[in-house]
Structures are given as C-alpha cells and as structure tokens.
Amino acid sequence: MSSRILHRTINHAYPVAVGGEGIYIQDAQGKRYIDASGGAAVSCLGHGHPDVTRAMHEQADRLAFAHTSFFTTEPAEKLADHLVSRAPAGISHVYYVSGGSEAIEAALKMARQYFVEKGEPQRRHFIARRQSYHGNTLGALSIGGNAWRRQQFAPLLIEAHHIAPCFEYRDRRPDETPEVYGRRVADELEAKILELGTDSVIAFIAEPVVGATLGAVTAVPGYFRRIREICDKYGVLLILDEVMCGMGRTGTLHACEQEGITPDIMAIAKGLGGGYQPIGAVLLQQKIFDAFAQGSGFFQHGHTYLGHPMACAAALAVQQVIERDRLLDNVKAMGAHLADRLTERFGNHRHVGDIRGRGLFQAIELVRDRADKSTFDPALKLHARVKKEAMARGLMCYPMGGTIDGRSGDHVLLAPPFISKAEDIDAIVERLGDAVDAAIGSVA
Ligand code: PLP
DSSP states (O other), rough: OOOOOSSSSTTTHHHEEEEEEBBBEEEESSSSETTTTTTHHHHTOOBBBBHHHHHHHHHHHHSSOOOOOOOOHHHHHHHHHHHTTTTTTTTEEEEEEEEEEHHHHHHHHHHHHHHHTTTTTTEEEEEEEEEEEOOSSSSHHHHHHOOOHHHHHHHGOOEEEEEOOOOHHOOOOOOHHHHHHHHHHHHHHHHHHHHHTTSSEEEEEEEEEOTTTTSSEOOHHHHOHHHHHHHHTTTTTEEEOOTTTTTTSSSSSSSSGGGTTOOOOEEEEEHHTTTSSSSEEEEEEEHHHHHHHHHHOOOOOOOTTTHHHHHHHHHHHHHHHHTTTTHHHHHHHHHHHHHHHHHHHHHOTEEEEEEEEETTTTEEEEOOOOTTOOOOGGGHHHHHHHHHHHHHHOOOOOOOEOOSSSSSSSSEOOOOOOOOHHHHHHHHHHHHHHHHHHHHHHOO
C-alpha cells in the first residue's frame, strides 16, 4: 500500500492498527498483538478502557476546546488538583503541555526564568547525563545525551554539559561497592559545577530510571540523594524527567519516591494520559511559582493546545481508574512476577548479559559474550531483528540499539499495561524468548 505519510521508516510496511482492547492491539488483517511495551511506555491502562472513553465522550459533548489565554476549564483544574495533592513534597502547581518533549522544553525555560526573576540572570548552563533521552525538539535534544540522535543536528543545538550516567552493569569497577560507585559518578556533577562556575548553572536534569536509551536502568542506592545534596549546595535546580518512568510505571506514582528525593521541577507525560490523548505536564515547587508570582507575574511560554480540555478529561479518568482499582499494587505484584519470569527464561541465556528494571518497566541487555559483556556488531541491527520477530509472533516490545554509546549495544524494553495479569506476563515472556532466539539465530 502506498502512503502519503512520511513514516518513521520509509519503505517499511506498517500494519494498520484498527482496534484495541485491554492488553491487545488488532490490525486490519485481524492479527492481535500483546502491547507489552505500551507503545513506548505510554498505554498504562491498555486500550479501549470504557471509563476513559466515557469521560472523553462526555467532555467532547460538553466542550472540546477553549484557549487558555481566555479561559480555564473544569477538567484542567480538577486534574491539577489531583496531581498536586499526590505530588512529591512542596510541589504546588502544574503547567500543562501536549507531550514529553514539550514538557522538557517548558521545564528548561521555567528553570531559566526562575533565576532571571530571582536576580541571577548569569545562570545559563544545563548539566545532564550521557545516554539519557529527553525528547526530540531542539532544546530537549540539546540536553539529551544520546550521541546518535544528536549527531546530525549538533550545529543547531544549544550548549549543554554531560556527566556519566549511573549504569552499574557496565561502569562499576570490580573494586567498588555500589555505594562507592554511585558516589563517584554523582560527584561528577559537583566537579562539572565547579568547572562551569558555581553561580552559572541553572539545573541538572536526569531520568530517575533511564528508559529508551539505556533500557530501564535504575541508579544505585544513594546516588540520587547525593545528587540532591550537590544541587542544594550550589543552588542548582534538580529537574527530574519522569516522562517515561513516572505515573506509576515503577510501582509508585513517581519514580523519585523510591530514591527518597524531591525534585524542584518534574516532567511527566506518557502514563499521564495513557495514550488516550496527547498530554504532558510540568510539576513545580512553590518557590518557583512564588518567584514568578512576585516577579513578572507570568511564565513567558505557551502553546495553543496546552491544558486541552479533552486531554485533561482523559488524563483525569486514567488517573482515577489507576487509583480506584489500586493498580499500583498490581504493578508491584506483576513487576515481581515479570522479573521472576525473565530470570527463568533469560537468567542463563548466553546472550543476555543483564536483566533489570523496576515495577512494570524492565529490560534485558543483549551481549555477544556474557563474560566480557561484548556487544553484537551494530551493523547487524539486532534490536530491529528482535522487534520484527516479536511483531511476527504478535508481541509489541521496545528494542533499541546504542545502549553503550549511542552506537553499540542492544536492549529490549518492556512496559506492559498496569492491568496485566500473571498469564499475560507469562505469554509476553514466552513470545519474547522465542523472538530473541530467532533474532540471534539469524545473526549467529
Ligand atoms: N523524556 C523521556 C524520558 C522520554 O522517554 C521521552 C520519549 O520517549 C521524552 C522525554 C519525549 O517525549 P515525547 O516523545 O512525548 O515528546
């Protein structure tokens, strides 16, 4: 079928998705796929949830759109109340956007304007981590640390500085305990702040659990507490990107809860609306709101569709269902089950070097040799082969290449819906096991 769409990959025959129910998406041929990655960690409630679609119908019948320079709306206000009352300590307000990249752009500008309002306009630097992903718009791409995604756009990107990620499987030295390793890599932040000038850094930005580029990598214990300490010491804002790992994906509403820290600014998106509508948000601390309120009186930013009533109504319904049905308990229980099943299937697999993650956000890392952790030749595009074999078996997972440096390394990310049952998890791991073996068989 010829298409007038500039698809993500040209000359690739995409199946046509025509329906979705629960954990399944169905294509026009009638084939059903288990959505074990929620697309890209989006569809936390699965597909076609009746309570969400009802809320959307009701909102569409009442009011589809009202521009935020003229009006506020009930779903937007209710969702903000819902989010703030469940947010980390000190978070007092919400700024709406339509997705993850927009949330990051808004967070960066909000952080910069905060210091302008406070009379510290000399602060101009952002520090982030290598092998992070924060979005594809120019600001988000600038702070992102994925070399491959940045490369051809490098001349257009704003200045940003990068330190090491906290990636224990690959980077902890044999003579280091996890704590010593975490301290070493966290202290890179302090060194970078000192190098740039202690009064010149706006913010440090990181994903609490690194999603797309590293594959569900959690930090070692104590790492983020040390990061928070360093930010506080130099008055640097801590921006957490929970676009992928947040809103329940790791078993708590916010991933940072499990690190024992509170951000100054937090970006959320995917699981907020669960894919029912495009929506993201920036959550901000009272001190930032106060600086704006007592200063210029407004945030110099904005998009046409921010706070869209349909998007807010859908997101509110998604969040209410998660709470009403106690789905975070299920994320924890099914997360443990998934970890067990992955360990059974891949724990002794000669080409699986690491199984990692938290809650219903887990990944396997593929290696040529477990002993030396060497990777497959990137030219083989093993990750793409896994995706193809998985789709052939009716499984959506999220494989990615470039795990090590944007070029070498392959991992497969799983992010099943929060409604998954034990037998769903069993089927996911069974199909994934077959897909991985077939893909590796095709290159061995
Ligand atoms: N931040 C993180 C951590 C992400 O994983 C993503 C998307 O994968 C983004 C930001 C960008 O979000 P979006 O694709 O909705 O613009």
